[in-house]
Amino acid sequence: MTYFIVVAVAMAVLAIIIYNGLVRARLRVREGWSAVDVQLQRRTSLIPNLVETVKGYAAYERDTITRVVQSRAALTSAEGPREAAAANAELTAALGTLFALSEAYPDLKANQSYLLLQHDLRDTENKIAFARNYYNGAVEEYNTRVQSVPGVLVARPFRFDAAEFFTADEAARAVVEVDVRTTSEPPSRNPAR
Secondary structure, eight states: OOOHHHHHHHHHHHHHHHHHHHHHHHHHHHHHHHHHHHHHHHHHHHHHHHHHHHHOOOTTHHHHHHHHEEEHHHHOOOOOOOOHHHHHHHHHHHHHHHHGGGGGGGGHOOHHHHHHHHHHHHHHHHHHHHHHHHHHHHHHHHHHHHHHHHHOOOOHTTTOOOOOOOOHHHHHHOOOOOOOOOOSSOOOTTTTO
């Protein structure tokens, strides 16, 4: 009888230890997603200033500017890692096209506000990459605990579901084609020269 009590107590302690480990791992996933979300929000907050700066120099590039604004809106309203990853990939492609415009507009390329915004966005991209790597590492650790023995024995009854990775969709992996030709003639770039 004492043997069964000892085994039952040992099993209960083991279940508590596993449960607490799953809770810690799930909290790291949430922390990781929060870091990604903060950087994505930082990025979207920089975009209106960038768009306004570009509008002043590249008024004929409405399609590109509209694509950036729509991509930003999609990222802002994205729910969860999968939607955010797809919206982020679209925004990255749209920003790449927008940055390529600076080659066609030398005054824009020399504008200090534009250069500062471009630097801030690149810095934010690096922070997003770091946060995404941390988040995906936390997801991998958590999913391993949830899906392997003995964790799965505790995870299923307590509804610890696998977390979603932040991954790029197939469209984001494609090479982005950039066309910097304008739809109309741009205004005179440097009339003094």
